[in-house]
Amino acid sequence: MSDQRFIIEMGMGNDQYGQDYTKAARRAIEDALRHSAIPMFQALEPSLGLTPQDMRVQVTIGVQQPDLVDTEALVSALPRGRAEVTAVVGGLNVVNPDNGNVIVIASAAVEAFLPYLGDRA
Numbered sequence: 001m002s003d004q005r006f007i008i009e010m011g012m013g014n015d016q017y018g019q020d021y022t023k024a025a026r027r028a029i030e031d032a033l034r035h036s037a038i039p040m041f042q043a044l045e046p047s048l049g050l051t052p053q054d055m056r057v058q059v060t061i062g063v064q065q066p067d068l069v070d071t072e073a074l075v076s077a078l079p080r081g082r083a084e085v086t087a088v089v090g091g092l093n094v095v096n097p098d099n100g101n102v103i104v105i106a107s108a109a110v111e112a113f114l115p116y117l118g119d120r121a
Contacts, residue, residue, distance in 0.1 A: 062090020
């Protein structure tokens with residue numbers, strides 16, 4: 001049986017001075033999570049037995065250098081569900097022409113899936 005996506009949130013984060021791609025990615029995920037609330041578990045748990053741990057959480061991070069993102073550290077920072085984080089080319093690096101400082105900007109898509117409920121829902 002396949003999963004059904006029931007939420008997608010987008011976020012943006014940056015690291016202005018450290019050129020830390022994981023820090024920028026973590027901030028992008030936190031930004032996305034701040035925009036979401038999932039009250040449906042209070043409604044579904046009694047009748048269907050679903051809890052937040054039944055969620056599959058798929059996070060896609062876009063940065064200019066995805067190989068510099070510690071995806072395992074980001075998985076451990078997610079509060080609920082069975083999470084997977086993937087880093088891909090995206091985001092933006094902005095160079096200050098006066099001093100060469102690079103600002104790393106990351107984008108995040110946080111998707112949550114539940115098992116297909118069919119006629120039970």
